[in-house]
Amino acid sequence: MRRVVSLFLPSWPTDRLRRRGGASRAEDVPAPDQPLVTARPDHGRKILAAVNGPARALGLVPGMTLTKARSLAPRLTVVDADPEADLAALRRLALWCGRYSPFVAPDPPSGVWIDVTGCAQLFGSEPALLKDLHRRIARAGYALQIAAADTPGCAHAVARHVPAGRPVTIQSGDQRKAMALLPIAALRLEPETVEGLRKLGFERIEQLIETPRGPLARRFGRLLHQRLDQALGYAPEAIEPLLPPRAPHCRRDLVEPIATPEAFAMVIRDLVADLGAQLVQLGHGARRLDCYFHRVDGQARAIRIGTATPSRDTAHLAKLLIARIEQVEPGLGVEGMTLIAPLTEPLASSQNDLARAGERKPDLGGLIDALANRFGQASLHRAAPRPGMPERSVAMVPALTQAIRRRWADDLPRPGRLLDPPQEIQVTAMLPDHPPAMFVWRRKRFRVTQADGPERLHGEWWREAGHEARTPYAVRDYFQVEVEGGGRYWLFRLGDGERSASGRMRWFIHGAFA
Incomplete structure (x- = not known):
């Protein structure tokens, strides 16, 4: 079942300015508990483009004129809006969110989509993934709301219209129940459409669900029920993934759609061979690979593998990817596949020792990769000594961490x-x-x-x-x-x-x- 996370940043432009530590104008960014807004010109006047939490508490909202805002908050700090910088920073944040899923995309002006289908097991569970995402973004100084659901539309609506101090999880199949009492504006409709529906007496989404579609479709167009069906899971909604710039990648467009594991495996081997040649030219090895499956219905699915050490061993990388094919839902068929290495590290060429050509060292890296991609990286670790009382003398470190010089004393045995x-x-x-x-x-x-x-x-x-x-x-x-x-x-x-x-x-x- 597909699972999508909507990350909503209600004060994104002002939080970005405060985190940057400065502004485009001479004024200093105020303390976090002071009102801060951005403003943009509009027909000879200035209106508010974004407001932070303290400004919102004073009654300031986007779209309000700057003159009225100053009357409500005389000590208001105003910075010129910079939508291009906000969008560029949002794209960088979306790329950072790639740590949770290969499917991430900015949701302008203040959101990020994360398709976490099949990724929750790498963090133990979906609540653990959401908790880690919430903790990291909040610690960076951003106000945020997070919701997870089966559909992008439902996650988007809940994240923006169900205030909560923690991530909100909509159980699989509960989209209709979660959406019923939300306002119709949660369907991402044009303001004119929302206003027209309100004049007809529609306030909540449950009213639209129970109303015959014909008359409303003739008056407001097909987008109204398209958004409703997308949110409820009756119609597909694709998320175009954001790919890291300048990352090694390759693509195969197929003459005919494919849907069998054997066909996927054949294409994966070709893609890994092409990508391996690029990595050799760069002198890098892959630490993470994302393989995208572009379906004929416009949607896409992805699988991700990681390696404990940089690798460009095509046979090893292909084996790891093929082991995860079962997670792919091909739908009516896949018409194209893309392989990208969003994370690489320098990997120098090595020469075999001819004197020991008959000896074969154990491939710990390959074993760790196979286990980590099956059970999750958090499930693999090694014990290392550290100073302290016996109950604190053992540290759990990554399985392939560098050798630690400290050793346990052989003459001082410890119980098992x-x-x-x-x-x-x-x-x-x-x-x-x-x-x-x-x-x-x-x-x-x-x-x-x-x-x-x-x-x-x-x-x-x-x-x-x-x-x-x-x-x-x-x-x-x-x-x-x-x-x-x-x-x-x-x-x-x-x-x-x-x-x-x-x-x-x-x-x-x-x-x-x-």
């Missing part, structure tokens, strides 16, 4: 299973340095037969002040103990066993050895 947080136990032991003779954990008594220790760990002085007061495990003496029955556990005592200031002399179990 840690309890986080450590669980308190009752212990019988002699202070200050004797190991436990017996302990009680989960109402069960364990008698210690052998022990090794203590191993003293001190607090993490580099952590923020006051943290150890909240987590009182600063000074610890660790013991490895073996109990009757063969179990081996890792215990520690708070404090050094002598000074009460170093800890409260309480005991905890922190893990178990295999």
Whole structure:
């Protein structure tokens, strides 16, 4: 099922000016809580083109004359509107949104389309994708609203007419329910059409749905019901993807439409071969490939693969793309295919070592690529050591990250299973340095037969002040103990066993050895 995200930026021109840190005129951009507007000439006067949140709160709206706006907000900061710069910046934002999907397109004047069909699994789920998008855009300083639905029209309407502080998700098949109570202006109609419908008594979309189409079509034209059908999913609506400029790409226009996986695989191999030649000339390797399938109904579908390291191995890249063909919905057939490498990195040529020609190194990069494109990049990682207490001594890093010089100490073994947080136990032991003779954990008594220790760990002085007061495990003496029955556990005592200031002399179990 197709899923489309509409990213709406209600204060895009003013937020862009504030993020740029300056303006085209002499005035400085005011603080975020001060009103800021852009204005454009209109028949000898100036009208507002865009307003920020504080200006909107004062009653200022786009289309209002500048004279009236100044009467409502005397300390108003006004900057000349620059639609071309706004559109260019919106295109750059749309290209940045390509991290979420190969299908992105600007939705002027203040929106972006993102077709996330088949992309949610790379982020774990669709809510996780939307949450990440919302967090990144909001952190950049932009006001935004996000909606996801089966159709572009429904997502567009909900994003602009259902205010929410978080992304809004319309469940698959619920377009009619979501659109019913929205105003007719949410259908992206001309202002004259909206005004004419209001004069006839139409205020909500549900009224249009239940009204016979003939009389309205004769008066307002076919666009009215076309927009309605597109929003409800009865008619297709294509999104023309925005391709990165100067990115290596190639295209095949087909004599006859194709719709079988075998035919797709054949064309993909040809496209990858052409693209590989371009990458060789550039001295680059692909880190991301997007393959677009142009359908005969004007719509398009896309698949995306990524690589852990730069690659121009045509057989490997083709294999990754062919593995995702099952995600493509060909519809009535595909009449063209485009392959583009939106992300590349320099890749120097290498020469084989003739002395070791018979040896074959393991292809970890190929394995990582295959697993990442199937299960998602977030599902693959490796454990690396980092300084800190045992529960914070393991960092999860990308699977093919550069080698880390730090190593775990071989003479200080750690249990294969840690309890986080450590669980308190009752212990019988002699202070200050004797190991436990017996302990009680989960109402069960364990008698210690052998022990090794203590191993003293001190607090993490580099952590923020006051943290150890909240987590009182600063000074610890660790013991490895073996109990009757063969179990081996890792215990520690708070404090050094002598000074009460170093800890409260309480005991905890922190893990178990295999």
